[in-house]
Each structure stands twice: as structure tokens, then as C-alpha cells.
């Protein structure tokens with residue numbers, strides 16, 4: 001099988017998520033990294049590119065140069081997929097340019113700096129028909145997929161309640177670091193801090209697992225650490241389109257917490273619970289029966305969970321594998337199109353531009369609600 005040729009924008013020395021993307025892209029042998037503009041500094045871009053063993057002619061000074069020069073290469077050589085792993089203010093321009101010039105895009109969340117940019121990106125994608133994948137990591141976990149499938153099959157009955165939380169503690173003080181600096185700067189992060197950085201993950205997880213769309217929300221948004229310019233804590237009441245209610249909590253000042261993502265969803269017949277610290281377990285609690293434990297690798301799980309599982313049960317699959325599942329499904333979709341074949345339904349189960357727009361609508365509504373005395377605000381409804 002020919003691998004998809006991957007290029008990367010961002011992910012230079014000392015960065016966080018670029019290296020995770022590279023591991024994820026390698027895991028199932030679907031991609032080969034062949035070029036990149038890894039930093040705004042050419043020295044740093046060269047440092048990363050050389051470390052990765054890339055041909056120097058394909059280590060670029062800017063993302064514009066990468067796109068222009070790769071586009072000129074023969075079809076059987078040029079990059080096919082571009083991963084964009086820069087801070088939020090540098091998502092829209094490279095994604096726009098990549099889509100417009102014939103590349104598929106893997107983009108990290110939040111999709112853009114503003115909702116207007118997200119909607120503009122959708123228009124560009126509609127015109128170009130190139131694919132975009134958004135790395136909302138947690139939906140890549142097999143037991144999160146299992147949770148979604150159980151709810152979609154009606155096992156819990158009508159959904160009534162969703163609790164989703166993402167507590168972190170690393171911004172409990174005024175830390176300064178490569179990662180903290182841009183995340184607390186509105187010109188680079190956008191109008192939200194914690195709500196954009198991890199609230200969007202929680203929001204995406206709630207909508208993905210429940211299969212419902214948030215219609216309205218009411219937010220309490222806080223800046224806890226003195227002199228910080230963006231929110232570092234918040235709680236949000238949610239109302240879903242079927243009448244269910246929910247609570248979303250995202251905070252970066254919960255001292256001592258790591259990446260403790262957790263979701264609970266309750267229907268008429270029972271509820272389910274998943275958390276990242278025990279990612280291979282999904283618990284379903286029944287109204288009239290003892291609780292059940294579903295485990296990654298169990299032969300009884302849905303085709304969606306099995307498709308995204310690599311090892312026999314009991315061998316822990318984690319964050320890197322969940323990330324890799326997003327890359328794998330995206331590759332399978334692209335390859336199916338290239339081969340004029342019908343993609344498997346399991347391969348189409350990755351976050352995309354619609355989830356990105358929902359995430360940006362969440363950010364803008366949550367911050368507006370936090371500032372407003374009216375509090376309950378409608379979330380933008382985005383049509384196909």
C-alpha cells in the first residue's frame with residue numbers, strides 16, 4: 001500500500017502536540033511525513049526537520065512556501081495531507097490555503113480563532129471538496145465510541161442528563177511557558193482561555209456521545225489567577241435539542257488535576273460513565289439490573305469500538321492510540337475516495353469541520369453568556 005504523504009505546519013522544537021500528531025500518523029502505517037514548516041524560525045524548522053530525517057529541500061521557511069512548492073511537485077511526489085499544529089491564531093490561514101490548493105487537512109482544535117473564520121472555512125471546503133479532520137482526541141477512544149453506539153442503539157432510552165467535565169491544574173498559578181504564553185494571550189488563543197482550550201473538548205464529547213445538539217447554555221466564567229487575561233475556569237448549564245439538560249465544567253485551576261476528562265450520560269433506563277484515567281472501561285448502570293462493565297478489546301463491543309482497537313483486552317490503549325484512531329479513520333476515508341470505493345462507516349467516524357463550527361459557536365456563546373446578565377443564550381444552529 002502506498003502511504004499518504006504528510007506535511008506538517010508547526011510542531012517545532014519544544015512544542016507539544018506536533019510530536020503527538022507525528023506518532024499518531026505513524027501508528028497504522030498510513031502516512032509518511034515528507035515535509036514541513038515546523039516553526040516561524042527557519043533555524044528551528046530545520047532543527048526539527050533534520051531530527052526527523054527529512055530531505056532538507058522539503059523543510060520550509062513558511063507555510064506559504066510549503067504549500068506553493070509542494071503544489072508544484074509531480075502528483076506522485078507531492079504532499080497530500082497537511083497537519084496544522086500551530087497556536088489557534090495560525091489555524092485559519094494555513095487551512096484555507098491548503099484546502100484551496102488541493103490538500104486535505106488535519107487541523108487541531110479549536111478549529112479557528114473565531115466563528116466567522118470557521119464558517120468561512122466551511123464555505124471553502126464546500127467549494128474545494130478537500131477533506132478536513134479536526135483532532136478532538138477523546139472521541140478516538142474505543143470506549144467513547146462504544147458509549148456513543150450504546151446510546152444511538154437506544155439502550156439507555158431517551159437521554160435526560162449529561163454531565164461532562166475537564167479539570168486541569170497546570171494553570172493554577174501564573175506560569176510562563178511556550179504552551180501557557182499563547183494560551184493566555186487573546187490575540188493568539190481567541191476570546192476564550194480554558195473554555196476554548198479544553199471546554200471545546202468537553203462540549204464535543206458531550207454532543208458526540210449523547211448524539212444530541214446543545215441548543216442553549218448559561219455560563220459562569222471566571223478568571224481566577226490574578227492578571228490573567230482569559231478565563232481559566234468555568235461552569236456551564238446546557239439544554240439539548242431533545243429537552244435533556246446538562247452541566248459542563250472546564251477548569252485549568254483545579255490544583256493537582258491532570259487531564260481528568262469524564263462524561264456521564266443518563267437516560268430513562270440507565271446511565272453510562274467514562275473517564276480518561278480509566279480509558280479502557282465503560283460502565284453502564286441500569287435502573288433495574290446490576291451495572292455492566294465494558295472493556296476495550298472485548299469481543300462483545302460494537303464494530304466502531306473494535307475498528308479502533310489494536311491490542312487484546314487488558315493491554316491498556318491510551319491517548320496516543322486515541323489520537324492515532326483519528327488519523328487512521330481519516331486516511332481510510334481519503335484512500336477510499338482515491339480508490340473510488342465506499343468508505344466503511346467506521347472510517348467516517350472522525351471529527352470534522354461541522355464539529356469545528358460547533359466548537360467555535362460554543363466558545364462565542366459561552367463567553368457572551370458569561371458576560372451577560374441574561375445568561376441563557378441560544379447556540380448557533382449550523383445547517384449541513
Ligand SMILES: NC(=O)c1ccc[n+]([C@@H]2O[C@H](COP(=O)([O-])OP(=O)(O)OC[C@H]3O[C@@H](n4cnc5c(N)ncnc54)[C@H](O)[C@@H]3O)[C@@H](O)[C@H]2O)c1
Pocket residue numbers: 009010011012013014015016017018037038039040062063085086087088090108109110135136137178179182197
Ligand atoms: N487535540 C488535543 O488534544 C490538543 C492538545 C494540545 C494542543 N492542541 C492544539 O494544538 C495547537 C498547538 O498547541 P501546542 O500546545 O502544541 O502549542 P505549542 O506552543 O507547544 O506549539 C506550537 C508550534 O507551532 C509553531 N509555530 C508558531 N508559529 C508558526 C508559524 N508561523 N509557522 C510554523 N510553525 C509555527 C511553534 O514554533 C511551535 O512549534 C493549538 O491549537 C492547541 O489548541 C490540541
